[in-house]
Amino acid sequence: MEKCINIQQQEVNTQxxxxxxYVIGGKWKLPIIYSICNGNKRFRDIERSIPGITTRMLSRNxxxxxxxxxxxxxxxxxxxxxxxxxxxxxxKAYGIxxxxxxxxxxxxxxxxxxx
Amino acid sequence: MEKCINIQQQEVNTQxxxxxxYVIGGKWKLPIIYSICNGNKRFRDIERSIPGITTRMLSRNxxxxxxxxxxxxxxxxxxxxxxxxxxxxxxKAYGIxxxxxxxxxxxxxxxxxxx
DNA sequence: CAATTTGGTATCATCGGTGATACTGGTTAC
DNA sequence: GTAACCAGTATCACCGATGATACCAAATTG
Numbered sequence: 289m290e291k292c293i294n295i296q297q298q299e300v301n302t303q304x305x306x307x308x309x310y311v312i313g314g315k316w317k318l319p320i321i322y323s324i325c326n327g328n329k330r331f332r333d334i335e336r337s338i339p340g341i342t343t344r345m346l347s348r349n350x351x352x353x354x355x356x357x358x359x360x361x362x363x364x365x366x367x368x369x370x371x372x373x374x375x376x377x378x379x380k381a382y383g384i385x386x387x388x389x390x391x392x393x394x395x396x397x398x399x400x401x402x403x
Numbered sequence: 404m405e406k407c408i409n410i411q412q413q414e415v416n417t418q419x420x421x422x423x424x425y426v427i428g429g430k431w432k433l434p435i436i437y438s439i440c441n442g443n444k445r446f447r448d449i450e451r452s453i454p455g456i457t458t459r460m461l462s463r464n465x466x467x468x469x470x471x472x473x474x475x476x477x478x479x480x481x482x483x484x485x486x487x488x489x490x491x492x493x494x495k496a497y498g499i500x501x502x503x504x505x506x507x508x509x510x511x512x513x514x515x516x517x518x
Numbered sequence: 519c520a521a522t523t524t525g526g527t528a529t530c531a532t533c534g535g536t537g538a539t540a541c542t543g544g545t546t547a548c
Numbered sequence: 549g550t551a552a553c554c555a556g557t558a559t560c561a562c563c564g565a566t567g568a569t570a571c572c573a574a575a576t577t578g
Contacts, residue, residue: 292437302433304508318417322407393419
């Protein structure tokens, strides 16, 4: 960490960090991302691919990911209605940072669990 | 995100991400880091420098940061006892990733709030 | 000698996120 | 025609994180 400048800057940074964590945080966001990454596009397919998730939490998390522009939700209103969830290019750029966070977490676990 | 391989790998990655987020997550971790970064070493100094924090939450968060080896807690048992909290080199290395997360959060906010 | 400071811990209340379960309206398969 | 599937929403319960408040022993200050 570099030396900090002032209170305002700190608050802005704290908010920015919370934002970043919020986008990917929680129990289900990454499993959902992996599921879509693995080719699942439809609500029930994603649901079935993630053991333990409820429709409620999936619905909620998909909407949050969509709000954050990491996925798109497309409705094909043919009968029957079909809904497809897909990654955005924006998400792929964020993926680089996510992978760094994952790598740091793995290294950190080795540091902490080491005698 | 690269293509995923298997379930086990996903679970390991999800855990690793949770670990990374846990270390820096929550309302108070970054303000505490900034406070120590700004030269505060003692419990009450840190407490006074962070508006709204309670002794309970400060105590708890300091212990977690110490458990994660981001800060050290040194007791000087002269009379009166003096306790000093300080950054570790390990924390400084993590600081690079924290700053990336902050920068991404700032950019992301501009993306989301843009018409 | 009374008040304040230091470095916390203990107890209780509250609040939001999560989980469990039920339900919906439409469509299709048997 | 009834059973199952799709894409969810609604309601309730619970639990853990957080906040508020009080308290502690030791030492220092006035």
